[in-house]
Amino acid sequence: MAAEQLSVTFSALADPTRRAILARLKEGEASVTQLAERFPMTVQAVSKHLGVLERAGLVERSRIAQLRPARLRATHLQEAAEWLGSYAFWDASLDTLEQKLAERPSDA
Amino acid sequence: MLARVFDASRDRLWKEWTEPDRFADWFGGDEAEIPASTVALDVRVGGMWRATMFAGPERREIRWTGKYLEVAEPKLLALTFSDDGAPDELVIVVLVDIGEGHTEMLLRQRGAMSGPEYDRAARGMSSFLDRMAKHIADD
Numbered sequence: 001m002a003a004e005q006l007s008v009t010f011s012a013l014a015d016p017t018r019r020a021i022l023a024r025l026k027e028g029e030a031s032v033t034q035l036a037e038r039f040p041m042t043v044q045a046v047s048k049h050l051g052v053l054e055r056a057g058l059v060e061r062s063r064i065a066q067l068r069p070a071r072l073r074a075t076h077l078q079e080a081a082e083w084l085g086s087y088a089f090w091d092a093s094l095d096t097l098e099q100k101l102a103e104r105p106s107d108a
Numbered sequence: 109m110l111a112r113v114f115d116a117s118r119d120r121l122w123k124e125w126t127e128p129d130r131f132a133d134w135f136g137g138d139e140a141e142i143p144a145s146t147v148a149l150d151v152r153v154g155g156m157w158r159a160t161m162f163a164g165p166e167r168r169e170i171r172w173t174g175k176y177l178e179v180a181e182p183k184l185l186a187l188t189f190s191d192d193g194a195p196d197e198l199v200i201v202v203l204v205d206i207g208e209g210h211t212e213m214l215l216r217q218r219g220a221m222s223g224p225e226y227d228r229a230a231r232g233m234s235s236f237l238d239r240m241a242k243h244i245a246d247d
Contacts, residue, residue, distance in 0.1 A: 003206070091109060094200050094216050101177045101186060101198070 005057070009080045012056035017041070018049050022072065025059065029071035110215040110230060112237050116244045118203040118211045122182035124240050125201060126151045134240040136161045137232065140170075153179050157187065195220040197229075213237070 012018060021035060032050060036043040050070055053059040057076050061068045114121055124130045128147035136142050146160035153176060161170040170191045178186035183203055188196040197219035204212040215237075217229055 003208075087109065087111065090202065090214050091216075094109075094202070094214075097178070097184075097186065097200060098198065098218060104177075 005076060006080060006083055008056045009058065009076045012052055012058055013080070015049070015052075017046075018053055021046070021049055021053065021070075022058065022077075025070060025072040029062075029069040031067035031069045033067070035070070110213075110234060110237070112213050112215075112234075112241070113206065114211050114213060114241055114244060115209065116211055117209060118182040118205055120244065121203050121211050121213060121240075122185075124244070125185055126181075130243070132159065133243055134236050135159065136163065137235040137239050139164055139235075141167075151176055151179055151185075153177065155179075189217075197221070 013022075017039060020039065024030060024035060024038060032043055032047050035050070036046045039046060050059060050061070054061060054070070058073055059070050060073050061070045124134060126149055128149055129144050131149060132142040132144040132147045140161045140163040142159050142161050146158070148159075149155075149157045151157075155176045156173065157176065158171070158173045161172060162168070163170055172189060172191055174188040174190055174196070176185070176187045177198070178184060178200075185201045186198065187201075188198055190196050197217055199215065199217050202214040204214065206212050215233060217226065217233070221229065
C-alpha cells in the first residue's frame with residue numbers, strides 16, 4: 001500500500017463534516033440532496049466534501065442512477081484502520097517481549 | 109510509545125544507537141553534552157553501557173549506566189537506563205523498514221516513574237530524536 005494513499009485518506013478524514021458524511025454512508029447509500037438535508041449546509045458545500053471523499057477513493061458515486069447516490073468504499077478506510085492498528089500490535093508485542101525479558105534469569 | 113519516521117536506513121539508525129560517537133551526539137539532545145570519551149557501549153545481550161552527561165547551563169553531571177537485554181541488529185534493541193543509582197528504566201527500540209529508504213523508529217520506556225514523569229521523559233526523548241534526525245540530515 002502506498003504511503004501516498006494513507007496521506008490522502010487521513011487528509012480526507014481530517015474534517016468533521018466529511019467524517020459525518022462517511023458515518024451516514026455506513027448506514028447505506030445516499031444522494032447529495034439527502035445528505036444536504038442532514039447537515040446544516042448547502043447542497044454545493046456537501047457536494048464539495050463528497051468530491052474530496054470521492055477523489056480520495058473513500059466514496060464512489062453511481063454513474064447510472066439519476067441522483068448519483070454516494071456509497072462507501074471500504075478498502076482505503078480498512079487500510080487506514082490497519083495502519084492505526086499496527087501501533088496496538090506493536091504495543092502488545094512489546095508487552096510480550098518485556099515479559100520474556102523479565103522472566104529471563106539475570107546474568108549480572 | 110514514540111513513533112518517528114527517519115529518512116535513513118535501519119542500519120544507519122542502528123549505528124546511532126550503538127556507535128559511541130553518534131550516540132554521544134544525540135543522547136541528551138541540544139541541552140546536554142556527552143564527551144565521547146565517557147561513552148562505552150558493549151552492545152550484546154548482557155553487555156553494559158555507560159555515558160556521562162553534562163546537562164543544562166549549570167552542567168549538572170549525570171552518570172548513565174545500563175545493560176542490553178536484547179540485541180537483534182538492525183531491528184530491535186532493549187536496554188535499561190539508570191542515572192546515579194535510580195531504579196532501572198527499560199527502553200525498547202524497534203526499527204521498521206517502511207520502504208523507499210525510510211525507517212520508522214518505535215520507542216517505548218517503562219519503569220518505576222510516575223505518569224507526569226513519563227510525559228516529561230517522552231518529551232525529552234522526542235527532542236533527542238530531533239537532534240538525531242538533524243545529525244542524519246547533516247551527514
